Amino acid sequence: MLPRTLLHLAELLVVPPLLLGVVNRTKSVFAGRVGPPLLQPYFDLAKLLRKGAVYSRTTSWVFRAGPVVGLAAILSAGLLLGMGGAPAAISFTGDFVLFAYLLGLARFATALAALDTGSSFEGMGAAREVTFASLAEPALFLCLLVFARATGALSLGGMLGPALPAAWAPAAAALLLAAIGLFVIALAENGRIPVDDPGTHLELTMIHEVMVLDHGGPDLALILYGAALKLFLFGALLSRLVLGFGEGALASEALFLVGLLAFAIGVGVVESAMARLRMIRVPQLLVGASVLSAFALVLLLR
Amino acid sequence: MSALVLAAIALPAASGLAAAALGGRPGAAHRAACLLVCAGAASGLGVAASVLLGGAPISAAPGLKVDGLSALFLVAIAAVSAAGAVYGLGYHPQASVGARSVRVQLWYGLAVAGMALLAAASNATVFLVGWEVMALANFLLVQTEHERPEIRGAAFLYLAATHVGTLALFALFALLGQAAGSFDFAAMEGLRADGPLGSRVFALALLGFGLKAGLMPLHFWLPPAHAAAPSHVSALMSGVVVKTGIYGLLRVTGLLDAPPAAWGAALLGLGGISAVLGVAFALAQHDLKRLLAYHTVENVGIIVLGVGLALLGRSRGDPALVLLGFAGAGLHVVNHALFKSLLFLGAGSIQHGAGTRELDRLGGLARRMPRTALLFLLGAAAISALPPLNGFVSEWFVYLGFLAAMGRPGGDLLAYAAFGVPVLALAGGLAAACFAKVVGVAFLGSARSAGARDAHEAPRSMLVPMGFLASACLAIGLAPPAVLPPLARAAAAWSRLDPAALAGPAARAGEGAWGVSLVAAALAAAAGVLVALRRRRLATAPRAAPDRVPTWGCGFAAPTARMQYTASSFADLLVSRFSWAIFRREAAPRIDGPFPGPSELRTEVPDTVLDLVLLPIARAYGRLATRARLLFLQRVQFQMLLVLLTLVAMLVLAFAR
Secondary structure, three states: HHHHHHHHHHHHHHHHHHHHHHHHHHHHHHHHOOOOOOHHHHHHHHHHHOOOOOOOOOOOOHHHHHHHHHHHHHHHHHHHOOOOOOOOOOOOOHHHHHHHHHHHHHHHHHHHHHOOOOOOHHHHHHHHHHHHHHHHHHHHHHHHHHHHHOOOOOOOOHOOHHHHHHOOOOOOOHHHHHHHHHHHHHHHHHOOOOOOOOOOOOOOOOOOOHOOOOOOOOHHHHHHHHHHHHHHHHHHHHHHHHHOOOOOOOHHHHHHHHHHHHHHHEEEEEEHHHOOOOHHHHHHHHHHHHHHHHHHHHOOOO | OOHHHHHHHHHHHHEEEEEEEOOOOHHHHHHHHHHHHHHHHHHHHHHHHHHHHHOOOOEEEEEEOOOOHHHHHHHHHHHHHHHHHHHHHHOOHHHHHHHHHHHHHHHHHHHHHHHHHHHHHHHHHHHHHHHHHHHHHHHHHHHHHHOOOOHHHHHHHHHHHHHHHHHHHHHHHHHEEEHHHEEHEEEEEEEEOOOHHHHHHHHHHHHHHHHHHOOOOOOOOOOHHHHHHHHHHHHHHHHHHHHHHHHHHHHHHHHEEOHHHHHHHHHHHHHHHHHHHHHHHHHHOOOOHHHHHHHHHHHHHHHHHHHHHHHHHHHOOOOHHHHHHHHHHHHHHHHHHHHHHHHHHHHHHEEEHHHOOOHOOOHHHHHHHHHHHHHHHHHHHHOOOOOOOOOHHHHHHHHHHHHHHHHHOOHHHHHHHHHHHHHHHHHHHHHHHHHHHHHHHOOOOOOOOHHHHHHOOOOOHHHHHHHHHHHHHHHHOOOHHHHHHHHHHHHHHOOOOOHHHHHHHHHHHHHHHHHHHHHHHHHHHHHHHHHHHHHHHHHOOOOHHHHHEEEOOOOOOOHHHHHHHHHHHHHHHHHHHHOOOOEEEOOOOOOOOOOOOOOOOOEOOOHHHHHHHHHHHHHHHHHHHHHHHHHHHHOOHHHHHHHHHHHHHHHHHHHHH
């Protein structure tokens, strides 16, 4: 049990920045550039951790606590999610509610840190973030309800466990719809195109990036790492849900990593092939994801 | 033990008299009154603890009996009344406020005593006595600052609403008493709910108790009344007085056997509407206390979702649904009492320290009032259902109830789950957005007015009760397994199911609750490690030349506080999504010419039920009545005609029978 838990923790802590590297490499391939090395996010983190930080005069302890609470919440959410060769460290009935609300805690802390700067840009970013997140939340829960109903399990561990492959055969259509919904939510929650553009430097159009404009040094490192971790968690969830395999074997570990790779490439492809949606269209996209999952639930009723 | 029950009722009732009697030494008088309320609260807590930790129900006197359900509400009453009384020492001191403070203490004590009486009542008459004492004392509390016309308006609106409710309750208990042959709750127990009696009782209970609880669309009196009272009184009203409506609903539905599934479905629908629209209206508010009052509507909605689920469980004979729905609702009653009173006390401290509670005039208070800021932030996280605080635990129980319902065969329960889960998620997300706005605009950034710039920290007598409430929030959030056994006992008392039938689901929920505790511990550990890491890195890192600079403004060098995002602009994206329910009035500025003059933007959010439905109807009725009076009262002959017509109508009615 212990080695598996350690493997789980190691995967959780080490792999996430690589995902960002894959996304960026995919984008550069599409753009015809050589692009940064795959391990660039690790170098960035190491660089930021060595730097000092500059603080705005308007900020208080809330600004400094934001990145810490944000990353701690995402890390503890990671404990609830099984990786490839290892089950979740903690699993219980209804744990996916805690998973979603821990991500909510991270968002709350980041939004407050943004508002602490007193900058109208960051206020704008925080307002957009909480707005879109509160619309993404019901969609996420509907998706998870589909998987819970299809597998008959009420914990993330159970949903992603042995019951999942058996559920795919009779309920493939519903599960596929929910997985598509989940991909849309993953893009929205992680501030990716078509909802938000992580590459832009025009503050007026940004959501997530603009909230962290005033953070620097180790604080920014925590934020970047937290963002990578969050992308990784959604990737892990999707990869497990779609590939639907049992735990333990080396093969499933490999399959899991392949799934993650595919997810990162998928994000990169969407990012290269699509333009960012207009801000007013984003709620429609999220409501669309909810409707998709609700329809999947209806399909499961038969 | 039975003496403690009487003490929990009598001591608060006597507290105001002590304040009046010792009027010569106002400081000592106020402390004596506060001590009496606290002693009453301690007795109430003692009684509740004895019942909830496995003791038998306590019969104190004829018509008074504390069972598990009563005990749960006594916990909330005791915690909030004591915290509010201590807070009042610094916030509304008798030594400087004078006679007005004595009056507030008098009515405050009576309101607490009335609530304790109705929670302990085992007889409809005693219940109604407690209900009316509470309602009238609250009316007097709301009109504390009666020289201001808007406060008089709020108080009379409250009085009208509460008496419509009382009227419904008289009818309700008359029906029940007639069917049972006695006004004792024990005699009413076991009446069948599925006949015509049941549906009448349920409709009257929804009206009477729904008005008190502020269930949408019966919430219209609540925001003005809760905003009008002094803050520690608002804490009491929002924290526990509205819960007496929930208590009544639970008590009456608990008396009847075999509640139809339609009752549960109706409560789920109403609860869902309250939860989502309550928080949507809260987002649109500029006044901190009105905003908090609308959040009460939201939280009552969440509680009612739990009650609906528990009722569905009873009508289907499913103990897991009963336990999880009731545990969610019951714990949320206590939790909401704790964090909402914490937030109202925080609002009082803001008003005390900065002189206003208008959100767009605040800002940067975290530096002037650091302790208040921390405590308010904890309350805000708790009400947004963020782990590891108590709001998450109770909402999680309701989620578990819906998940259990989803696993049952048949489509109808799945439909309820597919309705309830996204509604809870949406309400949670919106609440987090709303409190990000409140904390961000009031406490963070820089000050938007002179009052906020020169704000001062609250005195210790105001911080201590807030600290007590915040630590209770944290304790429940960190140790959810501890609260399950008492909740299971209360659920057994309410549903009259065999405790053994509830033990299984309670044990399963308890396992998950341990998981929640474990993750909370992991969260704290991770945060500790990251704090240490960050500190070490910053200690060894090279110092930037100026390490305190203005906020980055894209190169703009002279940012002012007025450039910050305001509460209205923060909420606008979300509020505009509710334009089908919230009809905002806007006076937009006219900007023309190359050199426009000064202009201003005004927005105002009328309550859709009160301002757009009830008041226009009332005004039209008033006009009609005036016209009728002009027609009939001018001549004696017309009045005679009216008498004659009435007489004829009565005769026709009598003979037609």
